[in-house]
Amino acid sequence: MSDFNAGRVTRRALLGAFAATAISAAPVYSNAFGFLRGGGDIRRLKMHSGRTGERIDTIYWVEGKYVKEALKEINYFMRDWRRDAVAPIDRRTIDIMAAAHNMLDVDEPYLLLSGYRSPQTNAMLRSRSRGVAKNSLHMQGQAADLRLGSRSVRQIAAAAAACKAGGVGKYSGSQFVHMDCGPVRVWGR
Incomplete structure (x- = not known):
């Protein structure tokens, strides 16, 4: 008929x-929303920091809306701990982190190595390492460097890259993955 x-x-x-x-x-x-498919009505982020000893386990999105207080908590947790400087973390980066974590099917929280970086901290790190970008997205609150003890750098990077929503850097020598909400690209080994 x-x-x-x-x-x-x-x-x-x-x-x-x-x-x-x-x-x-x-x-x-299409890619921006596709990686959260199957995310349900709740989005959660679990991390800990070896630098500060702090832990976070928060639901930051419920039934189509971001939870303002949870985002403030994430902003504080991902602050530049060297200067105690807080900046807003881009929600797209948070979503990429949460989606990759869900794809990895682990209960273990991320170990946050670096979230927001002040320009001063970025310049200091850049003076010590060739791997730090002059105009790093960390300075805009758009990037995170993360590690999981139960998953390899390759596995974490593959999950983040599957989101097709930002940059993914593999740093196997240092055992971490960089995730950002900038242009879609992949680098590293």
């Missing part, structure tokens, strides 16, 4: 046309 019956548009045809229009009208967002 045709969806177009005697010149009338059926509900099925209308929904199909709407779906096709929505998909073609928003190709930029």
Whole structure:
């Protein structure tokens, strides 16, 4: 039976046309939301810091809305601990971290090595290492360096790269993965 019956548009045809229009009208967002598919109505982030000894286990998104207090808690946790400087962490980075963690199917929290970095801290780290970018996304609150004891750098990076939502750097020698919400790209070994 045709969806177009005697010149009338059926509900099925209308929904199909709407779906096709929505998909073609928003190709930029297809990857951005696709990596959170199956995330359910709750998004959670679990981390600990070897530098400060702090731990965080927070639900930051419920039923389509970010939880303001949880985001403030994440901002503080991911602060530049060297200067005690807090900056907003980009929600896209938080979502990438949470989605990758979910894909890895672990209960273990991430070990946060670096979140937000002040320009002064970034310059100091850059003077000590060739691997620190002059215009690092850490300074905009758009990047995190993470580790899991139960998963390899390769496994963590593969999960983050599967999100197709930002940059993923593999630092096997230092045993961490860089995740950011910048342009989609992958580097390192």
